[in-house]
Amino acid sequence: MSDSIVQSQHGPRMTLRRMPFSYEKPGKAHWNSGKPEFSQIVNAASLAMPYLEPHLIRSMRRARPKITDPILLEQLDQYVYQEGQHYQQHKKYNDSIASEYPCVHGIEEVLAADYKRLDKKSLRFRLAYAEGFESMALAIGNMLITDREFLFGNSDSTVTSLVLWHFIEEIEHKNVAFDVFDHLYGSYFWRITGFLYATVHIFWRSRQAYKRLLQQDGLWQNLKSRWRLAGLLLRIFKKLIPRLLPVFRPGYHPEQISDPQWALDWAVMFNADPELTSKLDTCRFDEDSPASLPN
Ligand SMILES: [Fe+2]
Numbered sequence: 001m002s003d004s005i006v007q008s009q010h011g012p013r014m015t016l017r018r019m020p021f022s023y024e025k026p027g028k029a030h031w032n033s034g035k036p037e038f039s040q041i042v043n044a045a046s047l048a049m050p051y052l053e054p055h056l057i058r059s060m061r062r063a064r065p066k067i068t069d070p071i072l073l074e075q076l077d078q079y080v081y082q083e084g085q086h087y088q089q090h091k092k093y094n095d096s097i098a099s100e101y102p103c104v105h106g107i108e109e110v111l112a113a114d115y116k117r118l119d120k121k122s123l124r125f126r127l128a129y130a131e132g133f134e135s136m137a138l139a140i141g142n143m144l145i146t147d148r149e150f151l152f153g154n155s156d157s158t159v160t161s162l163v164l165w166h167f168i169e170e171i172e173h174k175n176v177a178f179d180v181f182d183h184l185y186g187s188y189f190w191r192i193t194g195f196l197y198a199t200v201h202i203f204w205r206s207r208q209a210y211k212r213l214l215q216q217d218g219l220w221q222n223l224k225s226r227w228r229l230a231g232l233l234l235r236i237f238k239k240l241i242p243r244l245l246p247v248f249r250p251g252y253h254p255e256q257i258s259d260p261q262w263a264l265d266w267a268v269m270f271n272a273d274p275e276l277t278s279k280l281d282t283c284r285f286d287e288d289s290p291a292s293l294p295n
């Protein structure tokens with residue numbers, strides 16, 4: 001578990017962490033028992049991570065020999081480390097879902113084929129896709145943290161801690177994909193193309209996946225559940241769209257998006273004791289700073 005902090009050209013950012021999560025108990029797909037639809041939306045996104053994030057890593061590794069800025073090279077390596085940790089942790093969690101949901105295998109096959117295809121695209125397109133995904137993840141991370149009490153309140157601590165750790169690190173490395181793309185290509189047209197492609201791709205695949213998970217639950221056919229899902233999506237998009245719009249500005253840089261104080265407090269908590277951040281107390285999400293479950 002180490003903990004090196006890099007002074008980037010855009011301020012101190014990345015800490016390299018190894019998180020002590022474990023998913024010994026299967027059957028936690030409805031990790032937020034009061035919100036099974038949100039649970040499955042998050043699970044659907046989690047299923048993509050062991051395919052999407054290795055693709056991002058491969059793109060960055062292909063870009064690496066072309067980069068001439070030593071600070072950016074160091075940041076790229078730290079980005080690769082963080083993304084590597086993310087998909088490994090999600091894979092462990094996804095395996096626990098797959099043991100309960102036979103449809104997971106088919107969902108994973110589609111994702112594997114998608115990223116095999118994307119691996120064959122030009123490096124410019126792949127880096128634009130990476131930056132597009134990162135800008136979307138930054139907006140989602142800020143939205144999840146701001147709305148944490150509604151979305152994660154009173155839910156399973158481990159899954160919540162996994163999701164919020166991931167997005168806190170997405171916020172930490174928000175500048176890297178932008179700076180790598182800008183350093184090598186810097187085209188507004190391709191940046192926006194990558195953003196639109198990545199957003200539509202991830203949202204569409206996530207929708208297909210949560211539909212199948214909810215079908216297996218018997219909830220997709222349930223009118224009350226579909227109304228809850230519609231209301232939830234409306235709430236999410238109402239909060240997300242204003243956070244996505246700045247990406248279209250020609251002068252956009254992720255550094256312009258300020259970090260939520262809750263995420264900064266989480267990082268301080270991790271430095272004090274990493275175990276604390278792996279068991280967040282979801283009953284205290286109304287408080288300004290994160291707290292962990294008592295031992
Ligand atoms: Fe990630």
Ligand SMILES: [Fe+2]
Pocket residue numbers: 083134137169170173
């Ligand atoms: Fe990321």
